[in-house]
Amino acid sequence: MGNYLKKNVVGSNEIIKIEPTKNPIFLVLKWIWGVLGCWLIFIPTIQAIIATVKYHTSEYLVTDKRVMEKYGWISTHTDEMPLNKVENVTVTYTFWGKIFNYATICFQGANHNNVSFSYIKNAEQVKKQFHELELN
Numbered sequence: 001m002g003n004y005l006k007k008n009v010v011g012s013n014e015i016i017k018i019e020p021t022k023n024p025i026f027l028v029l030k031w032i033w034g035v036l037g038c039w040l041i042f043i044p045t046i047q048a049i050i051a052t053v054k055y056h057t058s059e060y061l062v063t064d065k066r067v068m069e070k071y072g073w074i075s076t077h078t079d080e081m082p083l084n085k086v087e088n089v090t091v092t093y094t095f096w097g098k099i100f101n102y103a104t105i106c107f108q109g110a111n112h113n114n115v116s117f118s119y120i121k122n123a124e125q126v127k128k129q130f131h132e133l134e135l136n
Contacts, residue, residue: 023102
């Protein structure tokens with residue numbers, strides 16, 4: 001898994017500028033809680049399985065023209081936003097994300113459309129790369 005956007009969505013005249021990497025450490029935390037909390041009617045274990053599937057089926061790209069995300073396994077969903085429509089970029093850290101260096105990056109658009117990149121490693125650096133891309 002991992003090349004859906006490159007094969008099916010990115011146009012031949014687009015150049016991939018940023019391909020953020022996801023941090024898998026949050027899966028370890030989910031699975032620790034899933035194993036320790038399995039006595040709670042398996043809810044934490046089910047949440048860990050869902051998080052693992054989401055992690056492995058999500059893709060994120062920033063090209064010279066747009067921001068794109070893809071998620072889903074059985075049914076696939078893609079979101080995209082032209083670069084010129086991005087008004088704000090927000091980086092949100094959870095408690096564990098701050099410790100283990102992963103965050104969610106939300107690109108907020110002019111028409112209240114959002115594209116979010118979850119569990120991104122070095123999120124502030126990705127945000128900085130995006131702002132440098134906007135300036136060019």
